[in-house]
Amino acid sequence: MTDVDTLLRPHAEQAFAHEIAALVAADDRPRPPAWQMSPWAVVTYLLGGTLPDGTVITPKYVGPRRVVEVAVATLATDRALLLLGVPGTAKTWVSEHLAAAVSGRSTLVVQGTSGTSEDAIRYGWNYARLLSEGPTDAALVPSPVMTAMREAGIARVEELTRIPSDVQDALITVLSEKSLPVPELGSEVQAAKGFNVIATANDRDRGVNELSSALRRRFNTVVLPLPATQDEEVEIVTRRVAQVGASLELPEVPPADEEIRRVVTVFRELRSGSTLDGRQALKTPSGTLSTAEAISVVAHGLALAAHFGDGVLRPADVAAGIVGAVVKDPVADTAVWVEYLESVVRERDGWHDFYGACREVSG
Template sequence: MTYLLGDGDEISPKYVGPRRLMEVAVATLATDRALLLLGVPGTAKTWVSEHLAAAISGDSTLLVQGTAGTAEEAIRYGWNYARLLAEGPSRAALVPSPVMRAMADGRIARVEELTRVPSDVQDTLITILSEKTLPIPELSDEVQATKGFNIIATANDRDRGVNELSSALRRRFNTVVLPVPATADEEVEIVTRRVASLGRSLELPEMPAAVDEIRRVVTIFRELRGGLTEDGRTKLKSPSGTLSTAEAISVVTNGMVLATHFGDGELRADDVAAGIHGAVVKDPAADPAIWLEYLETVVRERDGWRDFYRAARDAG
């Protein structure tokens, strides 16, 4: 918990949000149930999954990336076919999956985007999670999970109906829903922290005035995401994109790079306007009209936003 939420001094927080959610997540992994992190895109599911695994196991690399093409071997095991043909089935010819390695070593395995994995492949997890056993029928053998093994899976709210989890598999997971930041201040804090961290890794100079543009980006994203202006007076149409916190971080980081290499070193409206336009306009048929309406009815009339209005119109 200290690693995840920080200690206010030497250890920086990895997650900014309700402490109780992280307590439930950690407590789940101390039981015999696996953990499913559920939420809309950009709510730090992967980030939390990675840091939970690192904090508990010291290793976050035992990862299965879920896609429509994920095969059963990615969760169970595969074969070195050269050795299989030369020597026949043996442990030496077996290629363990990340899940199998986690079972043997007593570590946390991660499955990203579980609902994108085909249903028949998903169900290979049922025996692993209920019996803590991975059968190897070709060798009349099995792998028993070592104490400490568990699985953290993530799933996207937007993928509901793609490959729904079976009721049998869902019972093996305890679900923790990661919400979008509750307040604008909380979201600004998250974006500021991540942008500062990314800026250091990219060797960008510090931009003390960046918080003003960060707050502006967060305000735009929250208003369009929620379909309502900050003061609650004007209803808005929401674009097709998610406008997540992760996208806000990307927009601001890109703006800082522009300001550093092609500007005067200070983050300005021109530096973030193009990035916001790209984040909002995902559907070329419907989103441009929604964005233009927002600019004309909200941004144009807002005090202190004239510079952004001009930059956004130029960018569009």
């Protein structure tokens, strides 16, 4: 059996197995068919809490409780769940943890791309056996969706709008009839109670294909918002950076609250087109400047500080990463970034070291 500590990125059900086990043991509320815990326990797993025996459940998602409750309630019905939001709003993260909490397995995933085929949603064939035996059950290769239907699990479809429209529509029969015909065998797979689908899609990066109205009707759409406040976003970045650092076994670095707050401030101001106090309008760059990118910038800075610095996260350690996150278009975004540095960062008390480090890497 694989030692979770040796894995670079354990699945949710592996990384938080002790929390899931504690919730299952303490949970005495009604559970939908095939769910390993009740909807209340699933929400507690996502948002965090303390169980009667003192077990602390760490928050996996920081955001409105009602959003999570609506998502979990959807999975308890016969409608599929579509998590919608701009890039970096934790859609994939929430999808994985929902599947782990509900069914104990988050790995039944279809990754949507422009090259995703219908086989990835329905089924394929072992062509060696197909040629030698013809179409048989043994030659059939089930998709993650088919496996979830058989096992009463949760299938995840990532980046649904990047999948070609005709392939997307392969989900319609699955979601409406709860069955998947296999005409080559003259049979079908009927979904066991507990089966459902969680899909994710970006509403800013709209992808290759919009959903057909027929398919969209089969989903209940839940929009995951950007963090509502600066403190909320700082909390998210701090927690996730600590998890990333532990996973990568980075040398321990003292708390970096000041630098994390600075990175979050820059991202929020450029993302919104206004300084936090609302007194100055700003041009916005072409990128999304998501919370996920802020996490990446800080984690990269921690690696620099630990391996090439003095072990303390400093402005110079985050400067290169933050410039790379902001400047996607070398011409237009560079102009936006330089104007922000000169009109905001340069004039801000306590930000002179950060200003100097950013100017140095900006050229």
